Amino acid sequence: MFGEGGGGGDGGDEDETLEGDMDDVRRLGVVWVRERGTGEIMSWEGDLIDSIFDKLDQQQKMVDTLRSDPDTSEEEHFKLMLVMTEMERVKYLVRSYVRTRLWKIEKFSQYIVITPEVHPSLSGAELSHARRYTELLHTHFQHSVLDSLPEWLRKMDETSSDGLSMIPKPNKNIPVLIYCRRDCGEITLPDGEPAALGKGSTHLLKYNLVEQWIKLGWAEVL
Amino acid sequence: MALPKHLQHGLTPDELTFLAEEEVISIVPSFSMTKIRVLSGVYGPFVPPSSTSVPLWMALSLKRKRKCRIVAPEWLQVERLQALLKEEKENQDGFNKLPRRFIETGKVLLDVAPDDLHLPAQLRSLLKDLREVRQAKIRLGLQSEGVMQGSYLQMNGLTPLELMELKPFLVKAMGVLQTLEPRKEERDGYGASQT
Structure with missing residues (x-):
């Protein structure tokens, strides 16, 4: 570490698997860690999330049918317990993923609204949330403070002489x-x-x- | 807030453990069951006494219900850890490549399935020693001169958990260094033009 030594350690072991070869759950894990580890809003993994929701839906239907069926064997009930445990784990990951994005979106909402280049990285719901959030925030600021200030102090998108902008961006x-x-x-x-x-x-x-x-x-x- | 403050700096040890629980481990089931399909794949069939591979979370869940015996990973053995510890001490310039999530996996296995491990108390203390030797090296490494190049640090061989412990501090330190750097260049520039 810290410098040369340590030899690159090309373990060449199981770490080789690229994202594309993973199953959805492990991919979601990687995607979630990436979202948590970076400051910028990464691309919305819509296909992955859709596919996971589809599978969760199917599982839920299967669980519901089997649970209401009195002929379901003890073994099946036991399996259902495991299946449901995993569903909860996956749902937790999805929740945390979405919340991480939401946190970033609210932090940079104004920047997102005025920067069309980042729009493709957001899902439709996220983009409209960013817009509404910015609007709400602005109306709130205007009503609570800005309207009582002199005109020239009311702007919320100024860049000061040293290049510091009022709009936070990643x-x-x-x-x-x-x-x-x-x-x-x-x-x-x-x-x-x-x-x-x-x-x-x-x-x-x-x-x-x-x-x-x-x-x-x-x-x-x- | 959408994301609580304590989660904003990076992954917590609990979250890393959660990820470690997706990794696959061998168990010997003590019950029979046909294959099971979950979202991450198909596992089983469960036929004692032959072993089968399942994700760690499933192994732990079965273990808590006393339905299986977990087969300790190859590295979680006293002799192996003693050897690793010795290597780690001898290797002063770097870090040995260890399983990526050995801290998390070791901890949950020792907590949930100590009876499936050979000499759990000794394993626990060996893991602790190993971790401390590595932490000492990290501290020493960070003290040595020229390590912080402002915006770059190579950290081979450290596991995600160890990196996460360091990240908030390093990111902050780098931020401070970055604010200092341009001024240094300016000053150097002046120096050069004057001579």
Whole structure:
């Protein structure tokens, strides 16, 4: 670690599995960790969530039928217990995933509304929430304080002379922890020094330096 | 708030344990059951005395109902851990590659299924020693000069849990260093132009 030593540790073991080869539940785990580990709002994993909801729905129907059926054997009841345990686990993951996004969306709501480039990373519901939230917040600020201030102090989207904006936006310089599932080549650090992102290595560095590898799934956020 | 404050800095040990529970482990069931299909895959059939692989959460759930014996992972044995501890102490420049979630897995297994492990008390203290040796190395590593390059740190061999313990501190430290850096460059620039 901290420097050269430690040998890249190319374990070459089971860590090789890329996201695409995982089952939905484990993929959701990776997606959730990534959302938690980064400052920016990642792309909404709509397909994954839809597929998980479909499966949860099917499971729920199956559970309901089997539970109401008096002929269900003891063994089936036992299986149902396990199935339901897992459903709760998956639901917890989905909840936490959505809440993490909601937290980011509310934090950056105004930025989201005025930046069309980030709209594709949000689901429809998320985008309309961002819009309504911003509107609510603004109306509230106006009614409670701003309307009683002189006109020139009422703006909420000013950029001060030192470049500091009133609109908070995601900071891409915040470091992220990544684990390279594949060899991500070499990158150049801001101070001009190179850093090799070999397979199986772990790094803490600025998000914008490795954004592409994270989005490709080659680098896993920890 | 959508996300409670204590969760905003990163994953908590509980959440990491939750992830560790998705990993697969061997059990020897003490009951018969046909295959079971859950969202993450199909497991079983359960036919004693042959072993089968299930996710850790399922193994723990079965264990709590006294329906199985958990087969200890290959690394969770006294001799193996003693060897790992020795290697860890000898390897001063880096960290040994350990199973990614050995702390979490070790802890839940020792808590829920100590009777399936050989010499659980000794295992517990070995795991603790191993963790402390690594923590000491981390502290030492962070003290050495030139480690914090402002915005980059290579941390091979550490497990997610160990990294999570460090992350809030490191992210903050890097933030501080980043605010200091541009000024340093400016000053250097001045120095160069004046001479």
